[in-house]
Amino acid sequence: MxxxxxxxxxxxxxxxxxxxxxxxxxxxxxxxxxxxxxxxxxxxxxxxxxxxxxxxxxxxxxxxxxxxxxxxxxxxxxxxxxxxxxxKIYSYPEFIYEQSKNKTRVVIGGSHGKTTITSMILHVLHYHDRAVDFLIGAQLQGFDNMVHLTEENDFILLEGDEYLSSPIDRRPKFHLYKPNIALLSGIAWDHINVFPTYENYVEQFEIFAESIAHGGILVYNEEDPEVKRIAEAAQAPTRKHPYHTPEYTIESGKTLLETPEGPMPIAVFGAHNLNNLAGAKWICQHMGIDEEDFYEAISSFEGASKRLEKIGETAKNVAFKDFAHSPSKVKATTEAVKEQFPDRKLIACLELHTYSSLNAEFLKQYKGALDAAEEAVVFYSPDAVEIKKLKSINKEQIAKAFEREDLIIYTDPEAFKEYLFGKKLNNSTLLLMSSGNYGGLDFDKVQGIL
Structure with missing residues (x-):
């Protein structure tokens, strides 16, 4: 072609x-x-x-x-x-569907967790030499590209994005895939420039649940009330399988997952990631991987790029970067890191970078999101607000939204770098959360302050 x-x-x-x-x-x-x-x-x-x-x-x-x-x-x-x-003009998802309409389409949807869940599934399949086509939202160790298409593979694994398909097709991407097997991980209002109300945003997931092909399967996170409501009301799937966070313990900074064979050490951590793992297990089982083989493979999964990615560690300090930017993900990630390293001081830094996070009204959603950290920092660029043609926001609005009097706020990239590289860490965990780069931060240099 x-x-x-x-x-x-x-x-x-x-x-x-x-x-x-x-x-x-x-x-x-x-x-x-x-x-x-x-x-x-x-x-x-x-x-x-x-x-x-x-x-x-x-x-x-x-x-x-x-x-x-x-x-x-x-x-x-x-x-x-x-x-x-x-x-013939296609949007990205239209073309993907056209290439996969004769395959079994497995689509992972949700406001958060979908990249991690898709990565986990792909890791397990790769570990067991199961060839599949795929589309994923982050670089994964062992894979050259984030998209793989063939004529011969029976399955295609798709990360289902709820953002718009193209400038001339205003439907969310995941409405176009018509999954045979679908997963819903969680719902938290996002993309307010496209979905101005929470109800309008949630409606997109209701449509997704009804877009499942006849005789299909819906796997869903029963701990999310909105997901549970949508899944139970959905008419399209023939079978529905709820999942929940499995039992786990933490010993000396290592997470042990409870399995039928006993506690098993895993590289990922945090309740939200263990919840993602439970969803991934169900999908893998529907794709022909039994439970025992899933556990064997998942123990070596180290995460997708920028999803609680370790960027440096010494005997006393450790640093992570994470893509977290939505309020629910920021809260879950911050709490996960504190739970993993309870005896260390947690310094959590968040860049407000997306359209939603820089919106004065939406800021209220961040209430309590950084409460698990002993030291909390927010960075945003007034230039980014201007470029996105949003109403200007100020430090007072941010401090009020987070409801944290000791919140440290930076608007200048150089001032933030001076703060960060001037830190003398001792028995600390540093968490850098952003879908951007703090106005030009070189993450490789963070190792130098640990």
Whole structure:
């Protein structure tokens, strides 16, 4: 096939481009800006556009498909030219469905936990040499790409994102996959720029539960009241399987998972990750992995990139970075780290980086999110607020939202770095939570303060 990507530089888009290139398709693409690591990865495969920008001449009737990324706009000249020529245009999820409509589609949905659960499942399948197609939202050890497509594999494992499909298709991505096997991990209001009310956001998960193919299976987290309500009311699935957080203990900073064979040490920790593990186990069993084989494989799972990823450790101190940015995930991650290292001082740093987290009204959702930490820091960039065209927020609003009088707040990246690298840690745990990079923080240098 000849396939052209409009906005090829995105995280998901460039991985799909690489996957199709590896499969033998002829791939081209355009973008107005491409950053690392997408830039180097595309260049290595000969897919990096020679010039940045949009060029109508790249679109012709000989194309089998144009894949449109969210970064593009509805008035994109390449898109308009493709529409005028009658070339088939797909959103990212539409194309994935088209490639997998004859496979068993396994879709992991939820406001949080979906990347970790998908990573756990993929790790277990890989451990036992079970070949599957997949789409995942983070880099995983042992895998070159975040997307893998073949003609022959029976299963495809998809991380189901509730964000919009494309500039001209306002449906959430996971509405388009029509899963045979689905999982719902948890619901916490997010993406308020797209879903302005909590009720509107929750409705997307109700639609997802009803989109399951006839005779399908829904695995769901029964500890989340909203998920439990949606799952029990869903008419589409033939079978429903609830899961809950398994029993575990912590000894000397190590988590021991209770299994039928006794306590087993695992690399991941925190109640939310153990809950994710329980969901992953159910899905693996539906994909042909028995319980004993699941436990054998999961013991070596070390996590997905930026999901409680250890970035440094000494005898007395340890540092983690985590993608956590939604209030519920920030709270769960902070509490998990404190539970794992109860005798160490926890310094929790959070960057407010997403559209939702920088919204003055949404800030109230963060009440108590950092309470498990002895020292709590919030960083945000007023420039980011301006770029996102949001109403300005101030330190007083943030302090009031978190309801923590000793909250330390930084708005200048250099001032935050001075604070961080000036710390003299002793018997401490440092937790850096963000979907950004604190205005240019080099995480590799954090080891130097431990």
């Amino acid at each position: 000849r396939i052209h990507f409009i906005a090829i530089g995105g995280s998901a888009m460039h991985n799909l481009a690489l996957a199709l290139h590896d499969k033998g398709d002829e791939v081209t693409g355009s973008d107005d800006a491409i950053f690392e690591p997408s830039k180097s990865r595309l260049a290595k495969s000969g897919l990096l556009p020679e010039e940045m920008g949009w060029f109508s001449a790249k679109i012709d009737k000989g194309l089998d498909a144009v894949i449109l990324g969210m970064h593009a706009k509805a008035d994109n000249p390449e898109l308009i030219h493709a529409q005028n020529l009658g070339v």
